[in-house]
Amino acid sequence: MQQVSAVRAVPMPASPGTMRPGPSGREAENEEKKQFARQDLFGILMLFAVATAFPFLPGMGTWVASQAALVIVFIIAAQGVSILTGYTGLVTVGHGGFLAIGAYTAALFSHDVMMDIALSAILSALVAGLIGFLLGFIFLRLSGAFLAIGTLGFAFFVGAVINNVPIFHGREGIFLPVNQVFGIVLGDRGFYLTSLAILAATTAFIFLLIHSAVGRALMALRDSEKAAESYGVNRLLYRTIAFAISAGITGMAGALNAHLTNYVSAEDYRNIWYSVDILVATVIGGSRQIMGPFIGGAFIVMVPFFLEEMADFAFILKGVVLIVVLLLAPAGVADVLARPIRGWRRHRLARIRGAAQSRPAAMPASETGGRLQ
Secondary structure: OOOOOOEEEOOOOOOHHHOOOOHHHHHHHHHHHHHHHHHHHHHHHHHHHHHHHHHHOOOOOHHHHHHHHHHHHHHHHHHHHHHHHOOOOOOOOOOHHHHHHHHHHHHHHHHHHOOOHHHHHHHHHHHHHHHHHHHHHHHOOOOOHHHHHHHHHHHHHHHHHHHHOHHHOOOOOEEOOOOEEOOEEOOHHHHHHHHHHHHHHHHHHHHHHHOOHHHHHHHHHHHOHHHHHHOOOOHHHHHHHHHHHHHHHHHHHHHHHHHHHOEEOHHHHOOOHHHHHHHHHHHHHOOOOOOHHHHHHHHHHHHHHHOOOOHHHHHHHHHHHHHHHHHHOOOOHHHHHHHHHHHHHHHHHHHHHHHHHHOOOOOOHHHOOEEEO
């Protein structure tokens, strides 16, 4: 009697056409991206740790803390503008008006109610944000140069109001009481640390915003309005929200500026130079990078500081740097500094994909060949 052997399926080698990244490759790539995010978070934490210790280093007087606090004011103001220019694709030349609104809100309430810095900054952000939300329905019906001119007119309007309405005391100005937070009187270093804490909060808020559904909608509108609207994104609503958030953050910077100088006056806030400086800081640093406002804010404050005896040359240098950045690095200095890191990360991800593709994928049993033994 002839004995028939059992049929056994023998796996056949996969052809080159069937080689594809398996789940392990995708998991490795996702894990690498999470590692990149952890590296970014660690870098930001280290930056704030160094900034916290900075005014306490040997040889650093209290005036250093005061100057560093001014840098923080412009960083926060530039963060507000970057919400519009970088993540929404709109151009504004009038955010100095929101800076003035925040400063005068802080001055009026702190002078009459003895409000501390934390509450003053929050209230100023709410007032400026509310005004920005209402104005958004008007300005965001414009586009391009018309929007820029409209915001510039708003800055002139705010300057005229604070210079002529009696409650704002015109050029005489308003003196703020001594700075305090939660009942604790602050010196220069204490004010700097409080400002740094507010900067950390705004940075975290912007990071969460751009990685949220709202942030993705704003960037979709920036890249292609028609495509975004075809997916159901309400252009006017989302851009109005962005305008309100941008105005609120800039108003918070105005409150800190008022508390830093303990004085506000139409002599300072009625002109458009604040608007110009904030916009220049945003463009030079980079409006689409988290670190862009940090670089731009430091540049705008420290150039006049180091060139104090050559004030006119400081203005010229700002203009020259702005032109050079627009020509050679339109995405900002932060983008140029980040290119080597992005290139290294792309190389890492490419290696992971290549390693995954070089491994043959497992084939289902139904697709394997068999033979009789």
